[in-house]
Amino acid sequence: MRELLDKPANKPFEFYAAYYPPIYAGYKAFDIDGLVQGIRKVDGLSIFYHVFHPLFSSHVVPEDMGNDFATWIRDELGDRLLAQEVSDIEGKEPRTVENVREDLIKILSEAKVNRSANKPFYFITCKPVIYNTGKIAKNLAELVDMLASISVRSIAYHFIFKRVMGYEDKNDFSKWIEENYGLTDLSKRLSALDPQTYTDEEMLRQDLLKIFEQEVLAK
C-alpha cells in the first residue's frame, strides 16, 4: 500500500477553507417550545452553526457538550439528561443538517421541561466565507502531510461543511481517495467518523490522521 503514497493523483486535491461569520437569525427562545419553533424556522446554516460551533475551539464551551443547544439546555434550563441526549445526536455520513434538525425537533418535542430560561437562546445563522488556501496535494503523501499541518478550518470545510449542508453526498477526502486511488476501505473508514461528536478540532485532525496511518502507512 505504501507505494501508492507517491503515485500522482489524476486530479490534485485543492484545499479550500472557510470561516462562518455569525448573523443574528431573528429568533430567541426562552423555553423548549420556543427552541423547537426556532429550530423549525431557521435555515440550515443556523443548524450547522449551532451544531458545529463547539468543534471550532475558538468557541470555548464546556467540552462535554457537543452543540450549543445542549449547552443552553443544561446551563439555562438545568436539564442535564436532556442536554446529554441533544449533545449526542448522530451526525455521521450521510446525515445532513436536515436530519439533525428532525432529530432535535423529535427529542425536544417529547421532552417534559417546563422551565423558562433567564438568558434566552439566541438563534444565529452564518454566511460562509470560503477561500482557496493555495495548497494543493498532488498525491496521497502530500495529502497526509497537508492534513497534518493545514488549518483545521480547511479540514472542517472539506470533511464536514460541504457534506452536512448537502452540497456533496460524501466528504471530499473520501471522494478523492476513491476516485483517484480506489481505496474504498480507507474512504469508508473516513466516512464513518462522526464529526458531530467532536468538541476539539485538533482531535478530529488526529483521528483522521490515525485512519490514514492505519490504512495506508502501516500496510
Place this chain on the structure above:
Amino acid sequence: MIERFAEIIGENELDSIYKIAEKLKGMSVLHVNSTPAGGGVAEILSKLVPLMRELGINTDWKVIRGDTEFFKVTKSFHNSLQNGIGELPQGAFETYKKWQEINGNELDLDYDIIFIHDPQPAGLINFKRKGKWIWRCHIDISNPYEPVWNFLREYIQKYESVIVSSAVFARDDLKNPQYIIPPSIDPLSIKNRDIPDITVKRILYKFDLDPERPIITQISRFDRAKDPLGVIRAYKLVKKHSDVQLAYVGSPASDDPEGEEVYKETVQAAGNDKDIKLLVLPPNSDLEVNAFQRGATVVMQKSIKEGFGLTVSEALWKKKAVIGGNTGGIPLQIIHGINGYLVNTPEEAAHYALYLIRQKSIREKLGEAGREHVRRNFLITRELRDYLMVAALSLGS
C-alpha cells in the same frame, strides 16, 4: 506590522487573513466615527486602519465634526440607548440632522465599503452615493429609550448590514443582517504586551500597594454601571478573612458628569481603610493599567451594566482569573469556572475572590484558560478578519 502577530496567532490564522483580504483587492474602504482619540472605537480604529492598509486595501478613516450642542445630543443618545431612559436636550433631533447634513456635504463618501461607527455619524447614510454601507454599533442597544431608537432606526434600516458586539444586543425590529463581531484588544500595545516584573512592582510601590500581599484590582470609570460600591463591599467581605488590598483604578471622563459624584460616594464607602486605593489616573495611562492588571491577585469587573467590558479580556490576556458581572458582553469573555467567575452580587464576588486568593493553582489554571480564550477570540487580528469578511460578503465576493 501584521507579521508580528504570527507568533501569537500562528501562521495558519495569519494566512487566512491574507487570503480573505485578497477578496477586497482594489477596493476602497472608509471608516467614519466621531473622535480621533480617546475611547474604545478610536483605539480599535487606530490599529485596524493601518492593518487593513498593510493588507493592500485602500482604507481611510474620517472623523465627523460637530459643535458642543451636537455632542451633547449624541451623548444623550448614547445614554438613552444604553439605559433606556431619555433625557434629551431640546431640539435634539434637529441638531442631529443639521450636523449630519453638514458632515454629509463636507466629507468625501465615495468608497466601495463604508463602516459607520456608532450613532453619532449614522445619519450620513442619507448622503450615500455609492458603495455598501455597514453600521457598526459598539454599544448595547437591546433596551433603548424608544423615541431615540425609533429616530435612529430610520437611518439604520437603510444600511446594507449592521454589526453588533454580541447576540444579546441584536434587535428583532431590524430587517438588515446583523453580524455579531465582538471587539478586541491589541496584544502588542503598551497596555497589553509583556512587561518586566520590576516595572509592575515599581508602579505598585509608586501607588503605595504592597506586591507581597493579595491585591484585588478593578480598572474602570467611577460609574454606577461599574458598581464601585459593590466592589468596596466585596473587598470588605474578603478583608474579614484575608489581608487583602483593593486598587480601583479609573480615569476622569469629561463627558461623564456623574463621575465626580460617584467618586465621592466611593470614597465615602471606602472610609479610612488604608488598603483601599481609589486612583484616578490620566487618560492613556496604559503602562500603569498593564501593571495594575499584572500585579493583581484577582481582577474584578463587577459591572451591573456593560457594553462589552474589554478590560476583562485585557486581564485574561495577562493570565488573571477574573470575576465579572453577569451582564452585557462579559459572559462572552468569562466562562464560569473555566477562566473566571460570573457573579450577580458583591457577596458572590467576595466568595470567589477569597477562593482565588487562597487557591494559587486554581488561579493559574483559570489564568491559562483565560489567555487562550482571548488568543482565540478577542485579539485585533480576529476582528480585522471579521471586518474583511463582512466587507467581502457585502460586495458579494
